[in-house]
Amino acid sequence: MFEQLGLIGCGLMGGSFAMAMKRAGLVKRVVGYSKSPSTTERARQMGVIDVEAPSALLAVSGADVVLLAVPVAATESTFKAIRHLVTANMLVMDVGSTKRDVVDAARRVLRDHVGSFVPAHPIAGKEVSGVEHADPDLYTGQQVILTPIDKTQPGHLKKAQDLWEGLGCRVQQMAPDTHDAAFAAVSHLPHLLAFALMHGIIHQQNGKEILGLGGPGFKDFTRIAASDPKMWRDILLANRLELVEQAKIFQRSMMNMLQMAEEGNGEKLEEMIAEASLVRSHWRMGQKAK
Amino acid sequence: MFEQLGLIGCGLMGGSFAMAMKRAGLVKRVVGYSKSPSTTERARQMGVIDVEAPSALLAVSGADVVLLAVPVAATESTFKAIRHLVTANMLVMDVGSTKRDVVDAARRVLRDHVGSFVPAHPIAGKEVSGVEHADPDLYTGQQVILTPIDKTQPGHLKKAQDLWEGLGCRVQQMAPDTHDAAFAAVSHLPHLLAFALMHGIIHQQNGKEILGLGGPGFKDFTRIAASDPKMWRDILLANRLELVEQAKIFQRSMMNMLQMAEEGNGEKLEEMIAEASLVRSHWRMGQKAK
Numbered sequence: 001m002f003e004q005l006g007l008i009g010c011g012l013m014g015g016s017f018a019m020a021m022k023r024a025g026l027v028k029r030v031v032g033y034s035k036s037p038s039t040t041e042r043a044r045q046m047g048v049i050d051v052e053a054p055s056a057l058l059a060v061s062g063a064d065v066v067l068l069a070v071p072v073a074a075t076e077s078t079f080k081a082i083r084h085l086v087t088a089n090m091l092v093m094d095v096g097s098t099k100r101d102v103v104d105a106a107r108r109v110l111r112d113h114v115g116s117f118v119p120a121h122p123i124a125g126k127e128v129s130g131v132e133h134a135d136p137d138l139y140t141g142q143q144v145i146l147t148p149i150d151k152t153q154p155g156h157l158k159k160a161q162d163l164w165e166g167l168g169c170r171v172q173q174m175a176p177d178t179h180d181a182a183f184a185a186v187s188h189l190p191h192l193l194a195f196a197l198m199h200g201i202i203h204q205q206n207g208k209e210i211l212g213l214g215g216p217g218f219k220d221f222t223r224i225a226a227s228d229p230k231m232w233r234d235i236l237l238a239n240r241l242e243l244v245e246q247a248k249i250f251q252r253s254m255m256n257m258l259q260m261a262e263e264g265n266g267e268k269l270e271e272m273i274a275e276a277s278l279v280r281s282h283w284r285m286g287q288k289a290k
Numbered sequence: 291m292f293e294q295l296g297l298i299g300c301g302l303m304g305g306s307f308a309m310a311m312k313r314a315g316l317v318k319r320v321v322g323y324s325k326s327p328s329t330t331e332r333a334r335q336m337g338v339i340d341v342e343a344p345s346a347l348l349a350v351s352g353a354d355v356v357l358l359a360v361p362v363a364a365t366e367s368t369f370k371a372i373r374h375l376v377t378a379n380m381l382v383m384d385v386g387s388t389k390r391d392v393v394d395a396a397r398r399v400l401r402d403h404v405g406s407f408v409p410a411h412p413i414a415g416k417e418v419s420g421v422e423h424a425d426p427d428l429y430t431g432q433q434v435i436l437t438p439i440d441k442t443q444p445g446h447l448k449k450a451q452d453l454w455e456g457l458g459c460r461v462q463q464m465a466p467d468t469h470d471a472a473f474a475a476v477s478h479l480p481h482l483l484a485f486a487l488m489h490g491i492i493h494q495q496n497g498k499e500i501l502g503l504g505g506p507g508f509k510d511f512t513r514i515a516a517s518d519p520k521m522w523r524d525i526l527l528a529n530r531l532e533l534v535e536q537a538k539i540f541q542r543s544m545m546n547m548l549q550m551a552e553e554g555n556g557e558k559l560e561e562m563i564a565e566a567s568l569v570r571s572h573w574r575m576g577q578k579a580k
Contacts, residue, residue, distance in 0.1 A: 224507045
């Protein structure tokens with residue numbers, strides 16, 4: 001149980017976290033700050049936060065748990081803004097989709113207090129953003145990846161684990177690099193592919209007519225293409241090395257399949273499809289593949 | 291109102307059609323045939339069809355409306371099997387995802403009776419197949435594309451339009467080639483991409499661990515990768531020319547985005563994402579894009 005949550009970034013992810021923490025009885029008071037004062041005000045009016053802080057630093061003041069729910073590109077500047085009030089007893093976490101860059105920024109900026117920081121990536125989200133879409137159930141039943149480093153205080157790591165479990169999440173730990181490679185494959189590349197597919201269609205002469213024909217498969221496949229542009233620009237940039245690696249692997253598979261189609265090699269083509277189809281048919285979110 | 295539906299292929303698409311036709315009171319009797327006798331039997335036991343036919347030809351005998359709900363690659367052989375009993379008064383339709391090849395097969399095989407054939411593509415489906423998943427609501431509210439040719443009898447075209455509208459579908463007409471190009475973009479290429487993504491992940495050393503981390507975005511993006519391998523082998527082969535064209539367009543967009551990420555060109559990258567995101571945010575299934 002925490003006394004005070006310092007929330008930096010009162011959007012979808014941060015707002016949902018504050019609501020979930022309160023509902024679970026895990027925190028008494030939420031002090032929130034957003035870059036845009038109107039967002040902070042709206043969060044208070046909605047009851048997502050209790051007190052508006054005029055700066056990130058003041059949101060941290062007096063908190064025993066701090067959540068950075070800002071775009072990954074803003075992580076370093078946020079650390080800089082709060083570093084003077086981060087203490088050894090304070091649990092600091094983020095919710096960023098990339099972890100290598102976040103960990104590097106924490107080392108550089110927090111220095112002696114980097115042990116207070118437990119890098120976290122809750123695998124949850126929506127294709128809409130903003131505090132008005134905040135939802136106390138956003139994290140319920142979802143996975144959270146913690147990527148501690150050698151300097152992470154074990155006590156804080158334990159607190160972080162308990163906290164997310166208290167919100168109904170399943171928690172696992174892995175190294176930041178392992179995390180980034182895996183999420184390039186299951187999240188960042190799929191976003192890039194969905195954006196690229198939409199982009200390619202839009203710019204065709206009869207793009208509007210074509211789009212009008214999309215059915216349920218197209219709907220699901222492209223849902224993530226509606227995601228927030230700035231957020232995804234930052235993620236793709238932050239994880240570009242792993243993204244490019246995963247794109248190469250993907251392209252080999254794609255070119256193979258296209259070649260088989262062109263050559264009329266139905267047997268080989270079916271084999272590749274069958275492999276993908278079988279694995280996807282048995283896949284269940286949050287369960288290790290067999 | 292029809293007297294007798296001759297259903298060739300009692301799987302998901304055909305079975306759902308028979309159930310919907312009966313529920314809507316559009317047909318009195320359904321005579322069904324499937325390649326696999328156990329499927330035909332199961333369809334009768336489930337009440338999806340009334341009578342089991344021992345051959346495609348006998349399923350057509352006495353029917354005033356015939357639906358071919360077979361894999362696109364089996365269309366030509368099915369036409370050959372039934373040609374002797376196709377009459378000028380009989381409405382014959384298919385449900386294939388590609389239309390150029392189906393129309394060509396109809397011309398070649400049905401010849402003088404090609405006018406009875408109204409090529410149809412209901413934009414509906416599930417990632418599962420088989421009569422046990424047949425659902426009278428599969429077509430409700432969905433779009434159906436009819437791709438008549440010059441020889442298509444206007445009376446049959448009208449009957450086909452009325453029939454699908456009677457099942458709660460929105461019907462539009464277009465040329466077979468226009469259809470195939472559009473569906474390469476919104477359906478066939480997305481399937482290929484989803485298969486290729488899965489394939490690329492599976493073959494990585496820690497593929498199973500990576501797959502275990504997929505969240506809601508991955509779930510939706512890859513749903514279509516669980517689709518039936520034989521059916522999709524046939525579709526990708528049948529529409530390979532348009533598929534390759536659309537893949538080229540997609541690849542240009544993808545390579546552009548990857549290059550911008552690699553170069554750290556956040557401004558341009560955001561611009562491309564924003565364009566895709568804006569269009570997808572306003573997209574609604576079955577509505578022409580603005």
